[in-house]
Amino acid sequence: MTIYFYGADEVPYGCFSNFSTHGFDLDECWWPTAEHYFQAQKFAGTRHADVVRRAPDPLRAAELGRDRSRPLRRDWVRVRDDVMRRAVLAKFRAHADIRAVLLGTGDAAIVEDTDTDHYWGRGRTGAGKNMLGRILMRTRAQLRAGAEVDDDARGRPGRRA
Numbered sequence: 001m002t003i004y005f006y007g008a009d010e011v012p013y014g015c016f017s018n019f020s021t022h023g024f025d026l027d028e029c030w031w032p033t034a035e036h037y038f039q040a041q042k043f044a045g046t047r048h049a050d051v052v053r054r055a056p057d058p059l060r061a062a063e064l065g066r067d068r069s070r071p072l073r074r075d076w077v078r079v080r081d082d083v084m085r086r087a088v089l090a091k092f093r094a095h096a097d098i099r100a101v102l103l104g105t106g107d108a109a110i111v112e113d114t115d116t117d118h119y120w121g122r123g124r125t126g127a128g129k130n131m132l133g134r135i136l137m138r139t140r141a142q143l144r145a146g147a148e149v150d151d152d153a154r155g156r157p158g159r160r161a
C-alpha cells in the first residue's frame with residue numbers, strides 16, 4: 001500500500017506535510033512548523049535565519065527561504081537531507097497524536113504527491129526522489145525502535161525486529 005500526502009489540511013495524512021502546524025523545540029529555539037526550521041537552516045548562523053523562524057506562516061517561511069537574493073549557506077546541498085531528518089524527527093517526537101498517525105501506517109510507502117518537486121516529492125513524472133517521504137518512513141522506523149527501547153527500560157518485554 002502507498003500513502004500519498006501533500007496539503008497540510010488533508011485528513012488524516014496532512015500532518016506529514018512540513019506545512020502542518022505542529023511546532024517543536026530544536027537547537028534551543030521554538031519552530032512553528034518543520035518548514036520554518038528547514039528554510040531557516042539555509043541561512044544558519046546569520047540574522048536572516050531568525051527572520052525566517054519568525055515568519056507568520058510556513059508559506060512565508062518558504063518564500064523567505066527561496067529568496068535567492070540572500071546567499072544560501074555553502075554546504076546546503078550536502079546538509080539539507082540531515083536538516084530535514086532532524087526537523088521531521090523533532091516534530092513527531094513532540095506530538096503524540098501525529099506520531100500515532102505515522103506509526104499507524106505500518107510498513108506502507110509514504111509519498112509526497114507533488115508535481116512540482118522532483119527532489120522532496122514524486123515530481124511530475126512520478127519518478128522523483130521522494131526524499132520527504134523516505135525521511136518520514138525512516139522516522140517511523142526510528143520512533144518504532146525507540147518505543148521498543150522504552151518498553152525494555154520499564155522492564156517489559158519489547159518487540160524485536
Ligand SMILES: Nc1c(N[C@@H]2O[C@H](COP(=O)(O)O)[C@@H](O)[C@H]2O)[nH]c(=O)[nH]c1=O
Pocket residue numbers: 006007008017018019035038062065066112117120132
Ligand atoms: N508542501 C509544500 C511544499 N513542499 C515543501 O517545500 C520544501 C522544499 O523547499 P525547497 O527545497 O526550498 O524548494 C519541503 O519542505 C517540501 O516538503 N512547497 C510549497 O510551496 N507548498 C507546500 O504546500
